[in-house]
Amino acid sequence: MTKSYLRSAALAGLLVMASCSTNGSDAPARDDTAPEVTARQTNLPTELPPMRAFTSGAVLPVSRSNAAIAADFLDLSFELESGRALPVLSRFEGPVTIRVTGRAPAVLSDDLNRLVVRLRNEAGIDITRVAPATDASITLEIISKAQLQRLVPGAACFVAPNVASWSEYKSKRGTADTDWTAVRERSRMSIFIPGDVAPQEMRDCLHEETAQALGPVNDLWRLSDSVFNDDNFHTVLTGFDMLVLRTYYAPDFHSGMTKDEVAARLPGVLARLNPGGGSGAPVPASKTPVLWKQAIETALGGRVPAATRRVAAGRAVDMARVMGWRDTRLAFALFVQGRLNLGVNSDVALASFREAEAIYGSTPGNRLQAAHMGVQLAAHALSMGNSATAIRIADAHLPSVQNAQNAALLATLLMIKAEALTLEGRVTEAQLVRLDSLGWARYGFGSDSEVTARLNEIAAISPRSRG
Structure with missing residues (x-):
């Protein structure tokens, strides 16, 4: 996006x-x-x-029913922005680490530290920041805007699976290794962000691409309270986004589960994580x-x-x-x-x-x-x-x-x-x-x-x- x-x-x-x-x-x-x-x-x-x-912000509570959220969750988790279907749920199994490589401005480092705290506290994800030289689950590499757009014109930032650096992405781009539909379990993800743009632009990329490195990689136009929306109005992770990520990493699920398997367990998971939203099977949303x-x-x-x-x-x-x-x-x-x-x-x-x-x-x-x-x-x-x-x-x-x-x-x-x-x-x-x-x-x-x-x-x- x-x-x-x-x-x-x-x-x-x-x-x-x-x-x-x-x-x-x-x-x-x-x-x-x-x-x-x-x-x-x-x-x-x-x-x-x-x-x-900004050092913090009030997170608005999720206002929709769990039945509606379940439909959103399935559409986000089992489809790409292009419309291609994802055959199975994929996520990190076990603790997640994240590192920053390249010339990262101090303000971005501070924003990342705050994001990691939020992901631990609000999404319940066991995620830790590690040193740049340490192998990590997620690599956040800072490059120039010109570098990024020479390869992916029009993109502000993006995330790619199964690579740990910009050079590795360039060599594997277009292969099965970077095909999201072939991912069964996540082990290495890389996020590429330009370091020569405004701090807010970097932070916006940080929030959305980290969320996609961890969880859903789709966007839905109908969502009004989420960064998972192509309108880009929301630029920091919302209460809805944190609920989606908490659900994504619930112990009830694991990598390799099909859409039907996830749908069967989803109402119970949401009822437990969001008791105010009621329960019920996913209600199909208007496409x-x-x-x-x-x-x-x-x-x-x-x-x-x-x-x-x-x-x-x-x-x-x-x-x-x-x-x-x-x-x-x-x-x-x-x-x-x-x-x-x-x-x-x-x-x-x-x-x-x-x-x-x-x-x-x-x-x-x-x-x-x-x-x-x-x-x-x-x-x-x-x-x-x-x-x-x-x-x-x-x-x-x-x-x-x-x-x-x-x-x-x-x-x-x-x-x-x-x-x-x-x-x-x-x-x-x-x-x-x-x-x-x-x-x-x-x-x-x-x-x-x-x-x-x-x-x-x-x-x-x-x-x-x-x-």
């Missing part, structure tokens, strides 16, 4: 929204219309504050049609003409409505449609974001997704000079974003709030909020130049930059 998509998709386009909203007509891309704003204009400090990082998936993939395709992508997004929205969905699949299609219409059709963009926010906001456990819509709506309010609305929207979404540990989104909302406070003449308060945003931005966006660029983009939205 490409983990970098959603960060750029959800947070890009703010200036385009501003430019298309202020003149009431179609507008060119933001690079053609946005005024240049210097760091001095945005009150950027001479030196940025220290990077801020996501291949045509809808293809429409979304086309809409997200970076190498497809923009007009083709917009048509595909509209087709995905239409199909979701015909299917009668009022879940995250319709909301995500609307989100993609809204983003692709930024700078092209402001009415469609705003209507799409508003409807998506309403769907996410009315569904339990989807406050984070709603915040991704809210950042676009707050930017629009700021561009129109509606400072009170921009502040209200930002404040409404800050708690859920903080809890989800999304520093890039958190920093962007705070920057928008700071500009709105400035418009209201609350300059001292605005400076404090802006300073707070910069510490999170260093974790979410990485380099100082990226942080400055984001701050300048937000400042360019404000009417004061056009004043």
Whole structure:
């Protein structure tokens, strides 16, 4: 899975929204219309504050029934993202070790230590971090983004079975050794993550790929509270994800079991691990049609003409409505449609974001997704000079974003709030909020130049930059 998509998709386009909203007509891309704003204009400090990082977050309890979770578990565990079936359950049998090789930034090492503690405490997995030179069950190798994408274009990070290094993966790629359908028991897994991207991007890869190295390797569009979803909204392991991993490593199961064998024992296991979810046989969930998936993939395709992508997004929205969905699949299609219409059709963009926010906001456990819509709506309010609305929207979404540990989104909302406070003449308060945003931005966006660029983009939205 490409983990970098959603960060750029959800947070890009703010200036385009501003430019298309202020003149009431179609507008060119933001690079053609946005005024240049210097760091001095945005009150950027001479030196940025220290990077801020999350140390913990509240894990939301699982809200669905065990019957629904059982169906999710089986679909996640016995199918690949490509649709190919996995004949048996495969996992590590016995204690698991994990090591880091390559040039790992200190912040990634800290994130890994926190993840290992969570996996032990929440998923009940006997996992331990070991030294780089020690053989390990899971090898986390840090390489450059260019290296990774030369071999796997478009990927942000990935996991591969039966290899212990990048060089070994290159030599075995395409062979039976790296074929997931041939895996009967896991003994060696490697995760490949670029070390020259933002800390948050590295952490996001760390969470999902480690979960897949340990457990399911599939993603399901219908899941709203999981990293096992191609929409990439959730980027750190959730309560649902930990329950899935705890179930995966329950003593009732073992490597080599078939889907029917697992399904027979699954209700009892879930009733024991999640007593609040009741019991019962798996209830088949509504399948996501291949045509809808293809429409979304086309809409997200970076190498497809923009007009083709917009048509595909509209087709995905239409199909979701015909299917009668009022879940995250319709909301995500609307989100993609809204983003692709930024700078092209402001009415469609705003209507799409508003409807998506309403769907996410009315569904339990989807406050984070709603915040991704809210950042676009707050930017629009700021561009129109509606400072009170921009502040209200930002404040409404800050708690859920903080809890989800999304520093890039958190920093962007705070920057928008700071500009709105400035418009209201609350300059001292605005400076404090802006300073707070910069510490999170260093974790979410990485380099100082990226942080400055984001701050300048937000400042360019404000009417004061056009004043």
